[in-house]
Amino acid sequence: MNHLLSIDDLTGDDIREVLRITPSFAEVAQRRIAKVPALRGQTVALLFYEDSTRTRLSFEVAAKRLSADTLNVSVSSSSVNKGESLRDTAETIEAMGIDAVVVRHRSSGVPLQLTRWLDAAVLNAGDGWHQHPTQALIDCHTLHQQLGDLSGSRIAIVGDIKHSRVARSNVAAFTKLGASVVLVAPPTLLPAAVSTWPVTVETNMDAAMASVDAVYLLRMQRERQNSAFVPDLREYAIRYGMTSARAALVGPDVPILHPGPMNRGVEIAAAVPDLDQVVVIDQVRNGVAVRMAVLFLLLGSGPPPELPIASDPSSEAATSATST
Amino acid sequence: MGERERRGAPPYGGTFVPRALVMDAEHIRRAIKRMAHEIVERNHGLDNVVVIGLQTGGIEPAQQLVDALEAIEGVRTPLGSVDVAFHRDDIGLRPVLPEAPTEINDDLNGRTVVLVDDVLFTGRTVRAALDAINDFGRPRAVQLAVMVDRGHRELPIRADFVGKNLPTARSESVKVTCDSVEIGFMQK
The missing domain is CATH 3.40.50.1370 (Aspartate/ornithine carbamoyltransferase)
Structure with a gap:
């Protein structure tokens, strides 16, 4: 996946894969040094047009535990107050060199629209009545x-x-x-x-x-x-x-x-x-680990394999036969 | 073991086609026993020794080593596991996903860590593991035990305890399970 816009874009297996890898990210938080270099050198912009405490903080902590840099764009203190459009704001941030945008907006569809304007990965952190994946x-x-x-x-x-x-x-x-x-x-x-x-x-x-x-x-x-x-x-x-x-x-x-x-x-x-x-507190605690998993899947797991080997049942059978 | 990581990863991707059996269950058992004796000898006992297996191929050999060490010294060495996915140097270049959470329940400050993996090849996984265990303290020493050393190092890393030195061609592939070591190649 290149963006996370809606649960509708995911299959049940995609969701199960996120659940499978999430405990590995939760474990990082338990370490004496709770930070791993997985996303070193990548920048995540947090673009929140609506009030939020836990979602923004949790994305920020998640990005930092993976060593990504974060840019906080809080709308109340930015040029949005001077009348700058969403597109201009987004393109300005991207021009500074970012790899992902986490966006929350009161209008449904804003994250999808951003994917058409930007090369960065877009993560929907809540758009209107639509989705909060x-x-x-x-x-x-x-x-x-x-x-x-x-x-x-x-x-x-x-x-x-x-x-x-x-x-x-x-x-x-x-x-x-x-x-x-x-x-x-x-x-x-x-x-x-x-x-x-x-x-x-x-x-x-x-x-x-x-x-x-x-x-x-x-x-x-x-x-x-x-x-x-x-x-x-x-x-x-x-x-x-x-x-x-x-x-x-x-x-x-x-x-x-x-x-x-x-x-x-x-x-x-x-x-x-x-x-x-x-x-409720478990939900908040899990929030950081799940968002780490999502950021890692979007920014850290690399291009898909050249061959869809995993989906070929004959090769599965051959591999398991040699391992027994 | 380690199939998920190797499966989608060129040039290793594909189906393993075995060419020759290099070690059978009895060979492996003897190699583990010998390595256990070497670990005890090198460390003058097992005080402060912690055994840590690398996900996923090193988990089984680490377990077998701890059993063998207990048979020799009568004490159960602490056993942990480390997943190096977050410390790899090829993140973003190919699909790398964590396999299972790292489990290191002991403070590693001042301990002697014996890292265990199935195959030592380029040394890059071990490099990542050395980084990963630093998050859990500063060990007094780190030693490396591998079932098979197949050569072709790309980093200045060597093993302290080796089950079998196995000369290979770069294009070949080595498959280690709990009761066999085979050499072969990956077929796309």
């Missing part, structure tokens, strides 16, 4: 740690699905790994085209919680909501929030995930994040 890979890895192989498991995604790029990426990723997804939300917070998604829909949260292997809570994205989708946040919290009672209902062995930042008291009751089954 590294978050989905992180969530797959976290669930893989908790549940093992995801095929056959049932995962509930709860909350503001309509405005959520995380939900769109995760539905695709979980499904590609063989899990079945149930969306839980009031009808106003479901996307218009939900009938075309490979999911089941449930509007009664208690009914959905009775038989799931994992629960994924989404943030109420009030900054993206342009009208009243729920009558009242307190009512929403009562009907769709992860209360202590619902956490008990799903059971103590069922992991609860949230991409952060959490609105305590809205989608998750104030006391619930402290339960052992809530793995």
Whole structure:
């Protein structure tokens, strides 16, 4: 892969390959000297047109653990405030010599557009309502740690699905790994085209919680909501929030995930994040390792082999025959 | 062993076609035993010795060496593994992916590290391994044990303990498994 724009561009095997190599990158963080020279001499620009703490920091730490240099372009203090266009900003950064751009933008499709303008690898760190692929890979890895192989498991995604790029990426990723997804939300917070998604829909949260292997809570994205989708946040919290009672209902062995930042008291009751089954901190920790893996795959693994030998079953058979 | 790395990597890519059996299981067992005695002799015992196998070909021989050392001295030497993917000098030139997480649970400061690999060829993997273990401390000494030394070094690196010196042509390929060493070539 040359860019990471959307989970839709990946196969189930691609995702499994990321999950396979991620522990090697997590191990680097445990070393006395937590830095390896893999991407020495490469430069990664972080171009964030939207607020972000954990995603930007986690990409930055990931790049630095691999010895890449990072350029932070924070929009509030750059020429964007003087009216510079996205294309001019991107081309200016590229002219300084960069190998990858990590981009977040409020408009869907900006990362794809950048690939047409730039030679650098483009990593989508969230574009509008569209996709947030590294978050989905992180969530797959976290669930893989908790549940093992995801095929056959049932995962509930709860909350503001309509405005959520995380939900769109995760539905695709979980499904590609063989899990079945149930969306839980009031009808106003479901996307218009939900009938075309490979999911089941449930509007009664208690009914959905009775038989799931994992629960994924989404943030109420009030900054993206342009009208009243729920009558009242307190009512929403009562009907769709992860209360202590619902956490008990799903059971103590069922992991609860949230991409952060959490609105305590809205989608998750104030006391619930402290339960052992809530793995939000694992998600953040895994974020660095997964993003290291993605950066290494894009920038460090070299051109593809000349021959697709791995996919030739006859050579596989011959090789294993000689090794036994 | 090491198949993934070799598989897609020209000029080594392709299917291994064996030409001759160089060592059988009994040869390998004896070579491991002899190398274990040499390690004990060189280090005057096993105090502070740590055995580290290189992913993936060195894992099996490292395990066998630790077993042989235990049979001689009656103590279990700490065993680790190192994946050199992040320290290779050909990153970006060909596909290199990590195989398995590095596992070194001991502080290497002041220890004697015995690195173990299956085949010593150009020396580039060993160079990368020397870099990698530096992240875990400063060993008092690093020694190198290999099942087969096939020559063709590209760096000033030599092995301290060798199972078999095997003269080869550059174009040939050597395949080591837990019970055989074969020489042959890779067919595209």
